[in-house]
Amino acid sequence: GWNYLENDAKNLSEIVNTNEGIGVIVFITESCNLRCSYCKVMDMITSQNKKSINAEAIVDSLLECLNLATGLVNVTFYGGEPLLKFAEIDKICETLSEKSSRFRYSITTNGTRFSNEIAYILKKHKFVVGVSMDSSEVIHDQNRNFINASNSHSTVSVNYRRMKEIGIECGPIAVITDPTKIPEMFDYFINNFNEHFIYLKPLDVVGTENIEK
Numbered sequence: 001g002w003n004y005l006e007n008d009a010k011n012l013s014e015i016v017n018t019n020e021g022i023g024v025i026v027f028i029t030e031s032c033n034l035r036c037s038y039c040k041v042m043d044m045i046t047s048q049n050k051k052s053i054n055a056e057a058i059v060d061s062l063l064e065c066l067n068l069a070t071g072l073v074n075v076t077f078y079g080g081e082p083l084l085k086f087a088e089i090d091k092i093c094e095t096l097s098e099k100s101s102r103f104r105y106s107i108t109t110n111g112t113r114f115s116n117e118i119a120y121i122l123k124k125h126k127f128v129v130g131v132s133m134d135s136s137e138v139i140h141d142q143n144r145n146f147i148n149a150s151n152s153h154s155t156v157s158v159n160y161r162r163m164k165e166i167g168i169e170c171g172p173i174a175v176i177t178d179p180t181k182i183p184e185m186f187d188y189f190i191n192n193f194n195e196h197f198i199y200l201k202p203l204d205v206v207g208t209e210n211i212e213k
Contacts, residue, residue, distance in 0.1 A: 021071030021102075026058060028089060029080040034110050034152060037143040038175060038203055045080055055088050059095050066100055076106045083113035086121055093125040106130065108173065110144070111156035114163070122168050129170040130199065131160050134177075135185035143177065157192075164193065173199045 032045040039045065065073045075096070077089055089107070096103045106128040122129060133156050134140040141151040163170045172195060174185055182200070189195040 021073060022065055022069040023074040023076065024062065024065060025076045025078050026062075027079065028053065028058075028077045028082045029085045031084055032079060032081040032110070033084065033112060033147060034081065034144055035147055035149075036110075036145070038177065041080075053085060053088055055092055059092055062092075062096055062103070063099060066102060072102050072104050073100075074104045074106065076108065078108050081110050081113060082107055083109050083118060086113070086118050090121045090125070093121075097125065104128075108132065110152070111159050112146070112152055114159035119163070119166055119168065122163075123166070127168070129163060129168055130173045131156065131163070131170055132173045132175070133157065133160060134174045135172075135181075135188040139177075139181060139185065139188075143175070161193065171195065171197060171199060173201065176200050176202045 030041075030044050030047065030050040032039075035042075035046075044050075062073065062075060075093075079085075082089065093103070093105055105125050107122075108130045109132070111131040111133060121127075132144070133153070134142075134144060137151070137153040137157075140153040140156070144152050144156075146152055160170065160172070172189055172193070174189075176182060176185070179202070185200075186198065189198050
């Protein structure tokens with residue numbers, strides 16, 4: 001079962017114990033450097049009253065998960081844009097891995113934040129990385145732009161290619177705003193990245209509602 005773990009580390013009691021282990025989504029930051037037109041947490045990322053990160057509380061709560069299941073504890077970092085807090089993520093994973101070998105890590109990122117230091121952290125902790133990219137430049141840049149309204153596709157595609165080249169386990173996550181474009185989207189990922197598995201998220205399922213805070 002999956003549960004959401006906010007920065008204040010609440011609601012751990014709702015995590016479901018399964019033989020396969022448990023999954024926890026950690027909202028590591030409420031900030032984001034993009035302003036996607038279909039963002040479902042726009043109120044959160046544009047709020048002037050964002051929660052501060054308490055890395056120690058997150059670690060403590062995740063360690064409690066070891067007592068709630070006998071299998072792996074799969075931790076997914078989410079935001080906002082989680083790689084804005086890559087140093088805190090590194091510290092959290094470092095501490096958890098010192099305590100137990102049962103932790104596994106993944107992250108959902110918009111792909112705009114990448115550097116040698118971030119690459120080292122992702123590889124060190126064996127992250128599985130989901131990169132939000134809505135296929136081609138024309139389709140992607142219709143909705144996924146920086147705060148200053150500049151396009152993000154060129155940055156994301158370069159960073160994604162670099163992740164693949166250096167051996168980071170990663171895959172694309174594409175939001176479908178126009179179902180008629182699905183074949184074109186598949187062709188883009190196959191022809192440009194030799195991808196044969198793309199995680200598609202229909203907009204009518206993703207929605208534009210805001211998550212309750």
